[in-house]
Amino acid sequence: MAEKKYFWLKMPRNFFEKHYIKILRAKDNGDLLVMFYIWMITESIDHEGKLRFSEDIPYDAEMLAEASGFALQIVTQALQQFSKLQLVVTESDGTLFLPKSLKMIGSESASAQRVREYREREKNKTKLTETPENAECNERVTESNVNVQKGNIEKELQ
Template sequence: MAHGNEINGKRYFWLKLDRHFFNNARIKKLRRLAGGDTYTIIYLKLLLLSIEFNGLLIYEGIEETFEKEMALKLEEDEENVVVTINYLKIQGLLEERDGDGFLPEAASSIGSETKSNVYKKARKALVGNIPTQIQPPSNQIPTDIEIEEDIDKEKEIEVCADESAAHTAKRFRKPTLEEVAAYCKERNNNVDPQRFIDFYESKGWKVGKTPMKDWKACIRTWEKDDKSPPKKGASASKYDRREDD
C-alpha cells in the first residue's frame, strides 16, 4: 500500500488487481520472455509507483531519460526497465503523455481512503458490536500512538465482556434426572432422584424463597434429614433450608 499526504494527515492508496491478472494474455506473453518474471515485477512496481497520481508516472528530469529515471525510482536494472517499458508501450499498457508515462490499468484500479477512515474501520473490525466511549474528536486525526493505545483499551473491553459471559454461564442450571441419579449413586444414599426432581420442579427450583444455587448441596441436605421428601400434606419446611456448603 502506498500513501501520500493531505492537509489534515495521511491518505492511504491501494491497487486492486483483477484476480485473473496473471491469466491475461499480455501478462502471460511478458512472463514467457527471457527474464519475464523480472519484467512482470517491474510492471507491478510501476503500477504501485503511479497510484498516488491516478496512474501517471511523473518524469521529474532527475535522469537523462524517462526510462533511466524509472529505473532509479524502482531501484531496478536500467536495461530491464527499458525492455519492460518498450513492451508495455507495444501492448498498450503504457502511454506517453507530455514526457510522463500513463498506465491505463492503474487508473481504473486505484482506491484511496483517509487515515481517519482506515482507523475507524480497524476499530470496528476489532471490537465488533462492543460499545465503547473511545472516540477521537471529529476534527482531529489520531496519531499512530493514539491508535495503539485505543486498540489496547478495546482489547481490555473484550476481555471484560468475555469474563462477564463466563460468569453468566456459571448461573444455576437445573439438573436432569440422570445427573441426580448419578450423584445419588455416587453418594450411596437413599434419596429418590425422581421425587427429588418432582419436588423442586413444583417449587420452581427454590429453597424457601431463594433461588437454588447448588442442587448437589440440596441432595446432601436430604441425606441429613429423613432421607425422603415429605408426604402429601405434610410440612415441607425442613426441605426449604438453605443449601449446605
C-alpha cells in the same frame, strides 16, 4: 494539519492469468518485466496512474532504471513491450500513464477509515444483540401498525 491518505493496490486474483501478463512472461526476462510493471503501478498509486519525476521533468528509461533498481536493458525492453500492449501510454508532456492501474488503485483518508471501522463495529453489535425473540417482537410491531392504519381508514369513511 493535513490529513493522511491511505492508498492500496487491488491485485485481481487472476492477475497472472491476464493475457498481457502471459505475453510478458513469455518474453526473455518475462518475470522481470512483470515485476517492473508491478513496481510502476505501485509508484503511480498516489498519482492516479501517472509517473513523472517532477512537474518539470518526466521519467526516461535511465531515470526509471536508477529509481527502480532494475537494469537499464530490462527497463528499455519493458517500456517497449508495455507501449506495444498499451500498458503504458506516454502522454504529450512525457508523463507515463498506466491505464490499467486505475482499476487496481484505491484510497481513503484516515477519517474515512475510522468511520468504516466504526460502522463495522456497530454492524457486529447489531448482529450479536439480534435474537429470534427480538425478531418476533418486530413482527408484532409491524402487525399493530397495519391495524392502526385500518382503523384510520374506517374513521375517514364514516
